[in-house]
Amino acid sequence: MRVIFMGTPEFSVPALRAVAAAHDVVAVYSQPPRAAGRGQKPRPSPVHRAAEALGIEVRTPLKLREPVEQAGFADLGADVAVVVAYGLILPQPVLDAPSLGCLNIHASLLPRWRGAAPIHRAVMAGDAETGVAIMQMQAGLDTGPVLSEARTVIGAEDTTGDLHDRLSVMGADLIADVLPRLPLPAVAQPEDGVTYASKIDKAEARIDWARPAAEVDRKIRGLSPVPGAWCEIAGERVKLLRSRLAPGAGAPGDVLGGFRVACGDGAVEITQAQRPGKRPMSADELLRGLILPAQLG
Incomplete structure (x- = not known):
């Protein structure tokens, strides 16, 4: 399967490696390098570095609303795009370009904790469990139907960091299971139980x-x-x-x-x-x- 991978932080790296081990990742999209460290030199994202180590082309557009970027994305001829904490909004032409659409690995059990900080908010709210969901992306904020999910208990002393690492691996395992079985039936998210994980202030x-x-x-x-x-x-x-x-x-x-x-x-x-x-x-x-x-x- 021809796959475009879109992700930026360390959380996304296990999923990239799992997808690349079984499929043809034709390009990786990641946020542009940011100034970091004492010298404030541009530092590529964790996904960027992992993709280069795998010998995969990396693209770092500032935004995807420009027609030239959308055309370049479509020209890759991907079957599917896998999106994990990428950090840019995907406009409709990008969502529509892969023949099987764009799949998002989201770190919550949707529709609970749509949005930016689902792991933090699950712990802070005292949720008994959380998980990862593979969602067919739509234009709305984490509103798309769910293809598959995996669950884990939030332990009495678990931190967001603990769950981050656990869910990262769970997401990688889940997308590796889902991709070879596409297309899969997707279940619409229920109207009840929607919560939003606002960015941590x-x-x-x-x-x-x-x-x-x-x-x-x-x-x-x-x-x-x-x-x-x-x-x-x-x-x-x-x-x-x-x-x-x-x-x-x-x-x-x-x-x-x-x-x-x-x-x-x-x-x-x-x-x-x-x-x-x-x-x-x-x-x-x-x-x-x-x-x-x-x-x-």
């Missing part, structure tokens, strides 16, 4: 210890590792990366021993954190060099 990341412990715990895990929930300790903005619910009670922000903190209802134990300019550390490591006040703000 950094203003959400400060911890409010007056909130219930379950909510604080979900926020810490849901925002880990990026952008990272945080609180201020001794004038430092400390990222809180892993946590769990813990016994104890007190005024919101009271330190109950170790890195266990009272919330509006119950308590949370921080198990991993990161000081500015330092690597992530276990709570025990962190507390060897940082003395917690009696109460966190």
Whole structure:
């Protein structure tokens, strides 16, 4: 099968490798290189680098609305396009160009968590499970019918980073299963249960210890590792990366021993954190060099 692959971040790389192992990937589309690092030199995306290592042509248009870009896409004569966290809106001529259309690997169980941050929002909302869905793309935001899905439980201490890695591999396995069986019947998404995973705003990341412990715990895990929930300790903005619910009670922000903190209802134990300019550390490591006040703000 002739496949166009469209993706940008690390999440998309396992799917690219799975597709390339079994099909003819005629081109990879990815976001243009971005300035990064101390020298602010343009750095190709993870998908871009993976495609070059596989010897596949990489295209990095700024947008796909120009007729010349749409013609170049159509000229590839693809049977299908596989889209995984690409980052550009696909106009209708692009959606229509492959004979079997464009398939999206989406990191949620649609119609729950359409949109930009489905993994973060699933953890922060306290969902019991999540998964990946293979969707036939339409012009609307994640509105297309679903061809296949796979599910996974969200564990009590799972972070967004944990689920990101797990769902990335699940998506790769699922698209590898779906492609050889195309065309497949697609099931329209139900009208009920639609939710939108809005982009994470950094203003959400400060911890409010007056909130219930379950909510604080979900926020810490849901925002880990990026952008990272945080609180201020001794004038430092400390990222809180892993946590769990813990016994104890007190005024919101009271330190109950170790890195266990009272919330509006119950308590949370921080198990991993990161000081500015330092690597992530276990709570025990962190507390060897940082003395917690009696109460966190």
